[in-house]
Structure formats: structure tokens, C-alpha cells
Amino acid sequence: MLELAILGLLHEESLHGYELKKRLDEMLGALAGVSYGSLYPALRRLERAGAIEALDPAEPVSPFPVTGSISGETAAARVRRRLTPSRRKRKEYRITDPGVALLQELLEAEQGADDDRGFAVRLAFCRYLDTEARLQLFERRRAWLAEKLDRVRNALTPTGNRRRLDLYTRSLMEHDDEVTRRDLEWVDALIAAERAGAHEVSHTPITSREGQ
Amino acid sequence: MLELAILGLLHEESLHGYELKKRLDEMLGALAGVSYGSLYPALRRLERAGAIEALDPAEPVSPFPVTGSISGETAAARVRRRLTPSRRKRKEYRITDPGVALLQELLEAEQGADDDRGFAVRLAFCRYLDTEARLQLFERRRAWLAEKLDRVRNALTPTGNRRRLDLYTRSLMEHDDEVTRRDLEWVDALIAAERAGAHEVSHTPITSREGQ
DNA sequence: GTCATCATGTAAGCCGTTACATGATTGC
DNA sequence: GCAATCATGTAACGGCTTACATGATGAC
Numbered sequence: 347m348l349e350l351a352i353l354g355l356l357h358e359e360s361l362h363g364y365e366l367k368k369r370l371d372e373m374l375g376a377l378a379g380v381s382y383g384s385l386y387p388a389l390r391r392l393e394r395a396g397a398i399e400a401l402d403p404a405e406p407v408s409p410f411p412v413t414g415s416i417s418g419e420t421a422a423a424r425v426r427r428r429l430t431p432s433r434r435k436r437k438e439y440r441i442t443d444p445g446v447a448l449l450q451e452l453l454e455a456e457q458g459a460d461d462d463r464g465f466a467v468r469l470a471f472c473r474y475l476d477t478e479a480r481l482q483l484f485e486r487r488r489a490w491l492a493e494k495l496d497r498v499r500n501a502l503t504p505t506g507n508r509r510r511l512d513l514y515t516r517s518l519m520e521h522d523d524e525v526t527r528r529d530l531e532w533v534d535a536l537i538a539a540e541r542a543g544a545h546e547v548s549h550t551p552i553t554s555r556e557g558q
Numbered sequence: 559m560l561e562l563a564i565l566g567l568l569h570e571e572s573l574h575g576y577e578l579k580k581r582l583d584e585m586l587g588a589l590a591g592v593s594y595g596s597l598y599p600a601l602r603r604l605e606r607a608g609a610i611e612a613l614d615p616a617e618p619v620s621p622f623p624v625t626g627s628i629s630g631e632t633a634a635a636r637v638r639r640r641l642t643p644s645r646r647k648r649k650e651y652r653i654t655d656p657g658v659a660l661l662q663e664l665l666e667a668e669q670g671a672d673d674d675r676g677f678a679v680r681l682a683f684c685r686y687l688d689t690e691a692r693l694q695l696f697e698r699r700r701a702w703l704a705e706k707l708d709r710v711r712n713a714l715t716p717t718g719n720r721r722r723l724d725l726y727t728r729s730l731m732e733h734d735d736e737v738t739r740r741d742l743e744w745v746d747a748l749i750a751a752e753r754a755g756a757h758e759v760s761h762t763p764i765t766s767r768e769g770q
Numbered sequence: 771g772t773c774a775t776c777a778t779g780t781a782a783g784c785c786g787t788t789a790c791a792t793g794a795t796t797g798c
Numbered sequence: 799g800c801a802a803t804c805a806t807g808t809a810a811c812g813g814c815t816t817a818c819a820t821g822a823t824g825a826c
Contacts, residue, residue, distance in 0.1 A: 347785080348785080363807095374713065375734045383808080384785075386807055388785095470726065473724050494586070498587070501585075501586065514682065514684050515585075518587070518681050575777075595781090595815065596813075596815070647821080648822095
């Protein structure tokens, strides 16, 4: 899970551990608040496995030489902190070709792809899958949610041997029911969008958000 | 977490491990699918700690002697399986007085009471808390959710340094935003109901559920 | 007699955490 | 020079899973 996320982030851009954690925290919901005691060992494992490699700090990797302004990022950076924040003892990692293959593999893996966290992380990087694999991921999630909804519904209906629930437990289950139904609708929308070919996934209209 | 749930269930009724797992599975969302490899060791730990005790199989505990029909349960039971399904080598556990104290303590503990699972399990047994402790639990959850919502909102608004999100990640975050807002509303309803003294918590009207 | 289910347990391992230790760089 | 933040790591431990091992009971 963590390794999947690391590979996913490094596929976009080379990063060092500390920065990686910040990205992970932004990606929250899933994987927010992962600890360094977990992150750094994961990086070493991936490095030993050849999925990522540490960059030589002497020669920077950017396609452009690092002489002066680096695209538009500079203007914003100047405001918040000085230029060239670089060169601590930090180790920047880059994903390797086998690493990209591993990312694909982990994204498609069935192991733990169903639960909330597993799905969230996979969805965050599913742009690296082809449409078919993506649909497979969505359908699996859908089935899982449908099953979950079924179980809640079953626990909620007073069929036969069912013990009666206290009000708090009942409220919990009703809420669970509602949330799961919404999750299902969402996944259905993702599937529909994927099938339509157009990736107009950003469906959520939501009650006017002029507040901020 | 598991121990809390075990104590909560045993507070209602004495049970053996296998049956306990079934209840846990029904309580799903949180703690559904917990494994025996996790459950039995937990029972032993609790027993060693004196929080629960195994019943002497010779003398059953029920307030009524076990001669023939045991309340209304019998009629239903007769249909699905024969009477007296009892007496394997199963070990029935009962909660002790120190166990009840431990249950209280765990319910009020701040450790891990905020996340989805922790809150769900506590809510399922919060009837064993007094109104004040319950409100404290709800308020803590509320604060946690508010903070989470804030982080999502922040990641979602294109402020300054923010990298632009791909469509899938954006959809994920928007969904997260929506779900978290609903969670907040729900907790607010719980708090309001608690404050009103009446425990009319079962608010959810939900779109007509004639389907089943 | 044999299969499904009930029932209890152990061992190995995974994945993560907390707490601790260390040190570089920069702003003031 | 000192504190805040950036940055990397290790050690111990926690909680849960999987896979395995075992056996009793009841249905057919």
C-alpha cells in the first residue's frame, strides 16, 4: 500500500523522503499521517528491490539545466522561501523501469484493492492503468460495496433471530447504509464516465459552494 | 479495539469465542471479519488480566434453570436447528467487575477514538457511558471530522503552490469532501439529540425504502 | 462413515506505529 | 548562538492476518 503510493508519486516526479511524506499527507483520507518510521524503511526496501534509485546529488536530473529560472514555479517560490532550497543531506529518489512495472502490478493486484484505503490509493494513481484495467478496479469495488450494503441491510431488517439494536448502534448502521449507498452511486458514476470514454468524472455538483 | 468490542458484547451476554465472532461480523463496518487468530488470543489476554472469566460448563449461568423451553427463542430455533445445540468443548466467557471497569476505561480512552473504526466501535457501546462522557466522545469526533474536512478543502482549492490534480484524484477528494460533510451532519444530529435529552437519534428518513 | 459446521487454538509474518537518536540549514 | 524546520534513520513493539493443526457433533 505504502510502496504503491510511493511508486505512484515518484512516477510523477523525483522526490526525497521528507517531501514524499508531505505529498502523502496532502493525499489524505488514505495514507495521510504515515510515519517516517514507516516511510524510510519502505524507501530502502524499494531501493534494494531495484524499483527506485537514489539520484546522484552532483548532477541534477531536470531536462533543463538548472541555470536560474525554472519555469513558472519560481515566482511563487520566491515569495515563500529563498531560491535553491536544495542540498541538505537529503536523498532524492527516482523510479526505475522495473519500478514502473511494479507500480502497474501493484495497481492491478487483487490483494486489498477492495477496502476504502486500498481503493482510494489505487484510484489516485489509476491514470497509469488502461481503461480496461481501470474498469476492472471499479467493478471490483462496486461488488465489494454492494456486498457490504447487503450485510448492513440484513443486520438492519428485523428478520427472525435478529436481536434488537440499541438506538446508537441503529443510528450507526443507518448511517453506514446511507454512506455505502452514496459510495455505490459514486463508483457507478466513475464506471459510467469510463464507459462513455470521456473522462468527465468530476460530476459532483454539490450544494453551491460559494462559501469558499 | 478488539478487546473493547469483546467486553462490550460480553457486557450484554455471556458468549463463547465462535459466537462472539458472529456478533462481531454482524456489527460490521467496524470489526467485521476479524480473524480467530486475533480473537482467541484476545480472549486469553482478557482472561489472564481478570477482565473476563470462563464459565464452569457444569453449572449454566442463566437466571432460569435450563429445563425445556427457554423463553420465546425456542419457537424460531426449532425451525432452523434442533433444540439444545449446546455442549461442545466451547468455552463461554462472562465479563467480571474489573472487566466492566476496563470497558468504561477503554470507552473513554482518547487513544484512537477519533478515526472511523475507533468511533464506530465506541458508538456501538456508548450506552454504557453517561451522557457527559458520550457528549465528549461525540465532540471529539466532531473536531476530528472538522479538521479532516478542512484538510480536504485545502487540498481541493487551487491556492498558490498547489499542483493540479488529475480527474480521478479530484473526484476522490470531492467525494471525500461530501462524505465528511455528511459525517459531520450526522454527528451534529447525535450531539443535538443527546443535548435534547431525548434519545431520538434515529433521524435518517432516507428515500423510500420499499425495495426491501 | 463421511461431510459440513461448530469450535479452539498456535506460529509466522506483515505492516504499521511510537519513541528515540542524529545532524544540517536558515532566520533572527 | 539558538530555535525552528528540514531531513534521515533505528529499535521495539502492537495488532492483525494467513495458514495451519486439531477435534467434536450432527445430518444424511
